[in-house]
Amino acid sequence: MEKVRGQAAIFDGIMFLMLVSFSMAMVFTFLNTYGVSQDNVIRSAHSLNYVQSVMKSIYFIDANTLAEASVVEAGDCFADCQNEINVYGVGMGCEELADWRVTVGDIVKKDLVDGRLDDKFGKDVGEGDELVPAAVAPGKTALRCLFREVMKPFRQAGYNYFVEVLTPTYISLQNFQGEAAAAYNVPAAQNAYPRSWITDSSKIEGELGYNPINGDLHGCDDPRINASALLAISTPFRIQPPAKYDDVYDADVLESYAYPVGAHSGVHPIAAVSPLDYQLRVCIWPAQ
């Protein structure tokens, strides 16, 4: 019996060491997880506050002050200015804003009156020599130039962003079920957004990106975006469409907005002259 006394004491010591090791593991686990949730909340709150500030700036910043936004300067980029040119291209056309002494929000509303964000108020009439071009309303350009400037801190911090105008018939891709499900498929979405970091919806063109009956496909819903870290904010953007007898009235576009998604002929349409509830949506996500 006496032969194992020393071994019993060592066993006690080792047990104590194991207890200490377990306690240390607990402490380090606590340290690793402590503050992580708060950190995430603060980070998310900052992003949210930033994007809200960006949204406010649309209503306060005058378009004419953005006339120089196309120019690439040393202050735009930390080291590689070539990347800036790759993203935005050489000519964004911001210089055409020089005479627009109204806010960016006002120009975007004017551009959207005809139902399209296409830098035009109305559409071209006639053909050939008799072509009468639509009036200029550079809402899309103003939005692009503004976002190029105001999103610089986030871009330099390694985030991508996407800005888009959601039409009144918009439904989230997550809600594409039943009749509307046919409108969404991954190849169509990928074709619609060849450059996900573009600042606005300039790449959303043609049938793939624009489907007035079943709802639109949009950049923030692009399946290539890392959705687990995506932050999207929408703001109401109500616009009064023109009267039906107005030259700017485009029945093809505006009347499609009057029908709710999936509506059949028996459903009464919303009056096309009622204000249309567009939304401006901005989403940001960490670059891959």
Add this chain to the structure above:
Amino acid sequence: MRSWFKMRRKAFIGPLGDDIPSIFPIVLGVVLFMATITYANGAYNARNEELTLRKTALALSYAVTEKGVFSIDEFTALCEKSLVPYATHSGTKFAVVLKRHCGKVNLFNSNPFYSNFHGEGADNVGLCTNMDFSEDVRERAWAAVNSSDFEAAQPYFPSDAVVLNYPIAVACPEENSATNGVGMVNVIVWKR
């Protein structure tokens, strides 16, 4: 002598000596445990301080970005009534800088404390801060902080600062223009 051999044969070291081997793992365990607790306490405090700084920075930025547009008079009033009392009460140093960029936002190589707003007879009026410097460098430090020179101001920039930037509309192209252009608000918060 005979009894010593007898005891040794039975592996008996003594009433205390029998427990001597266990002392080493016990002492090691106590030392490790105390070191862990000390380290954990330091890390916990550092984490709390960092979170406090970030929360203070966020609270200040909420106050600054509330309206989305600023004149220099509104900014000065907000500074005196809200920003300085709040940051001082939370035990932090801070600087909120309202910058006019107008055409292009220049993020790099500019003094983060320098606002290009010039009041009547005063320079850098877009800087709101409760920072202070020791008496021997005070004059030199304020001169550097209030200049547009990035290199000169760099030594006075705190290394542990939390920096947040927000876009805001400010009068452009001149300080008294009727039109608004792009501005930025830098919210910088650091420990005393």
